[in-house]
Amino acid sequence: MKSFIKEFKEFAMRGNVMDMAVGIIIGGAFTAIVTSMVDDILSPFIGLFFRADFSTLTFTLAGVPIAYGKFIMAVINFLLVALVLFMIIKATNKAAGIARKPKEPAEEEPTTKICPYCKSEIAIDATRCPNCTSQLED
DSSP states (O other): OOOHHHHHHHHHSSSHHHHHHHHHHHHHHHHHOOOOOOIIIHHHHHHHOOOGGGOOOOEETEEEEHHHHHHHHHHHHHHHHHHHHHHHHEEEEHHHHHHOOOOOOOOOOOOOEEEEETEEEEEEEEETTTTTBBBBEE
């Protein structure tokens, strides 16, 4: 039983599990922000222009009311939430890109060297200069 508890403790305290837990908690809080933006700002703003509330649209089939208007509103809300998330993520990525320093290109290993006798450019691993035939030191 002790090994099970020890294993569970190691699993729960691993970095990726803790990162995931923090992400889920922040995601829940972020959901409230996005939902409020859609419900309290964007939906009323759209309502000003279209003056439509689809949520009351229904029809009856065999005595059962089918509220297709609520489905239309759910689709509209989904599209608005997706749009808001896209704009926030795009702005975040742009801000992160501005904050990042551009990577400096890594220096490449030289592939050539200069012959000390004739000053011509030769392969780095050459032991004899192909131009002046001098024996090269390593």
